[in-house]
Amino acid sequence: MGKKNRNVAIVGIGQTEYSSHKEYQNQPEMINEAVRAALKDANLTLDDIDCVVHGNMELFECVHQPDLWHVLGTGAFGKPQFRITTGGTTGATIVCAADNLVASGMYDVVMAIGFEKLQEAGSTTAGITNMADALWYRHLQTGALTSAEANLTIDEFGAERARRAAIKHRIMMDKNATINPRAHRRFGLEYEQAEDLMKTSPPLVGELRLIHMCSQSDGACVMIFAAEEKAKAISSKPVWVRDHIAVHKEEMVANNYAYERPETSHHTAARKLFARNGITDPVEYFDVFEMYDPSTWWGMDWIREFLLLEGDAHIRMVENGDLNIDGKLPLNPSGGVTSSNPIGATAMARVAEAALQLRGDAGPHQIKKEVRHGLASGFGGTMWTVLVMLEKDLDWQEVN
Amino acid sequence: MAVLRREDTSDCFVMPGKMVLPVQYFAGRAGSQFIISLRDERKILGVKCPQCKKVYVPPREYCEKDFTKLDENWVEVGNQGVVANFTVVHYNDKHLPLKAPYILALIKLDGADTPIAHIVSGIDPEKVSIGLRVEAVFADKTTNTILDIDHFAPIVD
Numbered sequence A: 001m002g003k004k005n006r007n008v009a010i011v012g013i014g015q016t017e018y019s020s021h022k023e024y025q026n027q028p029e030m031i032n033e034a035v036r037a038a039l040k041d042a043n044l045t046l047d048d049i050d051c052v053v054h055g056n057m058e059l060f061e062c063v064h065q066p067d068l069w070h071v072l073g074t075g076a077f078g079k080p081q082f083r084i085t086t087g088g089t090t091g092a093t094i095v096c097a098a099d100n101l102v103a104s105g106m107y108d109v110v111m112a113i114g115f116e117k118l119q120e121a122g123s124t125t126a127g128i129t130n131m132a133d134a135l136w137y138r139h140l141q142t143g144a145l146t147s148a149e150a151n152l153t154i155d156e157f158g159a160e161r162a163r164r165a166a167i168k169h170r171i172m173m174d175k176n177a178t179i180n181p182r183a184h185r186r187f188g189l190e191y192e193q194a195e196d197l198m199k200t201s202p203p204l205v206g207e208l209r210l211i212h213m214c215s216q217s218d219g220a221c222v223m224i225f226a227a228e229e230k231a232k233a234i235s236s237k238p239v240w241v242r243d244h245i246a247v248h249k250e251e252m253v254a255n256n257y258a259y260e261r262p263e264t265s266h267h268t269a270a271r272k273l274f275a276r277n278g279i280t281d282p283v284e285y286f287d288v289f290e291m292y293d294p295s296t297w298w299g300m301d302w303i304r305e306f307l308l309l310e311g312d313a314h315i316r317m318v319e320n321g322d323l324n325i326d327g328k329l330p331l332n333p334s335g336g337v338t339s340s341n342p343i344g345a346t347a348m349a350r351v352a353e354a355a356l357q358l359r360g361d362a363g364p365h366q367i368k369k370e371v372r373h374g375l376a377s378g379f380g381g382t383m384w385t386v387l388v389m390l391e392k393d394l395d396w397q398e399v400n
Numbered sequence B: 001m002a003v004l005r006r007e008d009t010s011d012c013f014v015m016p017g018k019m020v021l022p023v024q025y026f027a028g029r030a031g032s033q034f035i036i037s038l039r040d041e042r043k044i045l046g047v048k049c050p051q052c053k054k055v056y057v058p059p060r061e062y063c064e065k066d067f068t069k070l071d072e073n074w075v076e077v078g079n080q081g082v083v084a085n086f087t088v089v090h091y092n093d094k095h096l097p098l099k100a101p102y103i104l105a106l107i108k109l110d111g112a113d114t115p116i117a118h119i120v121s122g123i124d125p126e127k128v129s130i131g132l133r134v135e136a137v138f139a140d141k142t143t144n145t146i147l148d149i150d151h152f153a154p155i156v157d
């Protein structure tokens, strides 16, 4: 049994630079920059686009139904358009929707748009805080600024080792961001600064310091998806969307409702996705992993969850440099989310950056060795996960 | 290090905007009873599921696991409990209830199966630990919210 009615490939990718200084562009203009870049990349015109999927964080810029205004930049005039907003996962959910819309046979060519202009947003953290149960928990929490995974990591591996690995991981991400011309925060950090950063970076909540936390960025990411036959005609380097999975686990949140720590949504997603695709050793199989890592502590803990590792294997990978851009399994060669976080575009940028690595078109942060199998994750809301598998070649075996 | 390209943003105007979004949230019958008891009797109530025996604080109308109706099964849980987990807030922001640093904790009250989130005061943030026994300190003025409990304080023997 095939999972899809027909195969789907990514045939065009456009991203703006991610930054917090886009006073020179309004929202539709910023989106339009990425739309034009994606069309150019695919060598297509608007006439070739059958359907548009658009999304960002609900109400972050306090514009209700922004897809209407944004028609000025999206090119959706006179075309079917869907709006999708699933918190931090939005960009990846849009990828899933575009994949489904093409695979189903409904449309041949679908353009997916994720954007955010956090520089225009009132207060992201106050906004995220408003996700909480409005009656009993909203007064008493700190939004995405959380130390929970830091505490768990320290409890398990000791403060010294955990803090040291976390800051090494953060510096590695910055080293990748520094060579990515589209990345927002490029500090040019060196490993020798670890000791200093661990002490001087402003503390936020618990063990979480400012240096560990993601940026607030503006930017847009656009991807064009096409059915197999069209994809082969459009692109000499189509990147195939092999499979995707979405998992939501509300009971993860802060143990407010839970009695024991359940399996994380990341672990559930990876376990199921890999099983149904016959992947028994993800570290061995994948050549690149673009992970939605909203903070260093989350990101480091989630290496274990996504790659189905046990014990301290994930910490050892950080310590040994296995996740560096020239390591065994390069993690976020783009610099990841601690470097750039235009939220509604962020999860799509993970898929886009992984696809660019498979094409060999990432730019200065291209992985040197051949990249054939890609993994990209989205994260958001009250523990939601989207996980997407990409392939350079259309040669995988279906597993039931 | 890559050189940061900066777009020229001179003469690019930023239009100021402000949205005031007043909202109101209905506590429901069970939630309202919980507040009335906090406010008038300084007692913390939960509901016990006759099916799975879980005691929920704050209360809810139906058990989230087996959908049994719960709001006839009120139980009084203690005003004391233990810190089940905690974090220390180190930064200041408009929407936060206190000036940093302060302790946010999940407190499992005696007799409850679910923890509630609240502030722990009266102890150095460096000294708080899981298992610390704490007691509710009620607010002088009611707001008809969970903040009718002002905070939890360590129990001094």
Ligand SMILES: [Zn+2]
Residues within 6 Å of the ligand: B049, B050, B051, B052, B053, B054, B063, B064, B065, B066, B067, B068
């Ligand atoms: Zn029950």
